[in-house]
Amino acid sequence: MFTKLPASLSLLGDYTGSFDWFPESASTFSNDIDWLFGFISTICILFFIPIVFCLFYFAYKYHKPKGEKAESNASHNTPLELAWSILPSFFLVGMFVFGAKAYLDHRTVPDGANEIGVQAFKWGWTFDYGGGVFNPELHLLVDEPTKLSMRSSDVIHSLFIPAFRAKKDVVPGRYNYMWFMPTVASEKVSQERLDEALAATEAAGGEWDYDRWQFTKDGYKFFDLYCTEYCGKDHSMMQTVVVVHESLDDLNAWIEKYSKRDPNMDPAEYGKQLYEQRGCKGCHSIDGSKRVGPSFTESFGNQRPFATGEAGVADENYIRESILYPKAKVVAGYQPVMPSYKGQLSDDDLYSIVEYLKTISEYAPEGDATSSPADAESSETVN
Ligand code: HEC
Ligand SMILES: [Cu+2]
Known part of the structure; x- marks a missing residue:
């Protein structure tokens, strides 16, 4: 019916074609899990329908007109009670056994993985x-x-x-x-x-x-x-x-x-790539807005206020230290939550990031004229 959904329905972004109950199946686990899911769902539906049917049927059959005295005549039917207790327990044990087996498969890593x-x-x-x-x-x-x-x-x-x-x-x-x-x-x-x-x-x-x-x-x-x-x-x-x-x-x-910078690539450009690939982007914006950490537009070359009340200028060494030892100097107004990248970024990587920060900093000597001015929200953190 829908060949193409409107882009505004981005939640359904992937369902531009036909609908399927399950996502594509692409690992050795998929068939087992889908089968187990079908098994449990089928049992639930098979029980749900007769139970709800009986519920409504008996409610209708045994109802009494308003004002009439309620009577209790519940009595036993031992074979019936045994049957509805024992039969479902087989299904429950089945679910447990198949479920436990799938769980153990997921926990047992094969040798040589x-x-x-x-x-x-x-x-x-x-x-x-x-x-x-x-x-x-x-x-x-x-x-x-x-x-x-x-x-x-x-x-x-x-x-x-x-x-x-x-x-x-x-x-x-x-x-x-x-x-x-x-x-x-x-x-x-x-x-x-x-x-x-x-x-x-x-x-x-x-x-x-x-x-x-x-x-x-x-x-x-x-x-x-x-x-x-x-x-x-x-x-x-x-x-x-x-x-x-x-x-x-x-x-x-x-x-x-992706292992290192192509020697012909501009360090600042590579720094931008690292910014996107190494998770900096999640905490640092490049448009002046405040995220978990300060925007990079306010970093390089600027006076930085620290949580200790001191301050310092963000030069190359400061940027380097901030990445390798984030807790050494914590910027005022932020939590010390940045993970250390020590041992995870090479010297050339750090150099590239510094070069990149220079190009986007608002006050950098060779600042990028197109970057937008810091908004009011981020300026409140300076001081
Ligand atoms: C989990 C969030 C998070 C991630 C990921 C993160 N940072 Fe940070 N960063 C912060 C926070 C919070 C601060 C401010 C507090 C501090 O100084 O430790 C900060 C501070 C900095 C500073 C000092 C900024 C200034 O203006 O004084 C630099 C430089 C920096 N980060 C670089 C990076 C780089 C480069 C990466 C990626 C390789 C990165 N950060 C990844 C949270 C993060
Ligand atoms: Cu999460």
Whole structure:
């Protein structure tokens, strides 16, 4: 009926085609979980209908006109009572056995699984591929088990990949883990389509719009990954994508591409990329608005007030220190909640970020003339 829903119904954004009860099934868990879901739902419906029917039927059959005295003539029917107690218990035991088996499957990581680190934070995800490669997209290999070692830098989050039927809480102060084995590789869109999207993105200010394109900026279609534990104001924005590569070569090529700055790339441009990829964006705006942390328009080159009452100028060393040791100098008006990036950003990464901050700071010597003035909300934090 609806071939295309209006864009305003963004909640239903993915349902532009036909409706299906379940999301796409793309891991070895999917069939088991869907079957179990169907099994439990069917039993519930099969019991619900006769019970509700009897409820209404008996209420009608045994009702008494108003004012008449109520009588109690309840008596026993032992065979009937045994039957309705014992028969359903078989179904309950069945649900438990199948459920426990599925749970144990999800908890038992096969030997030799690939391992990827996950850091959840308000409000985003960082995946650690080892060797200093971090990215907000989850990239996997088809038909290979992958284990995620997960930690949170603030509150409880929960990682959910509907297409894999896999979900696990990420709890601060401890590691948690989950695993799955993707069975469907992500398709790649045509080079023309990708070029078109890249050009449109460039024209619109450079930020990649996953919702609009439904593929990544490397041209891969993806599965959705959500946070499913309400974790604060921007919980609903805490989404990212899962790409399943067909071959190890393809995956390694992707990892290589994001492992360090191409020597020809402008450091400030690379700094912007890190800002988007490494989660800074979730806490720091570049338009003057206050998020969890101060806007980067007010950082580089400015006088910074600290929680201790002292103040200092945000030079290169201060920016560096703020990223590696965020608690050394806490900006007045903010909570010391920034995670340390020590060991996670290389020297060149830090240099690139500093160069990027210089280009967007309102008072930077070579400031970007197009950046908007800080709004009233953020100026109240200065002082
Ligand atoms: C979880 C939220 C969060 C994330 C993620 C985060 N920051 Fe911060 N950041 C803060 C907060 C809050 C402050 C202010 C308090 C403080 O100084 O520690 C801050 C302060 C800073 C400052 C000092 C700013 C100033 O104007 O004085 C810099 C520089 C900075 N962050 C850089 C970064 C970079 C670069 C990243 C990404 C690699 C990042 N932050 C990621 C929350 C965050
Ligand atoms: Cu969350």
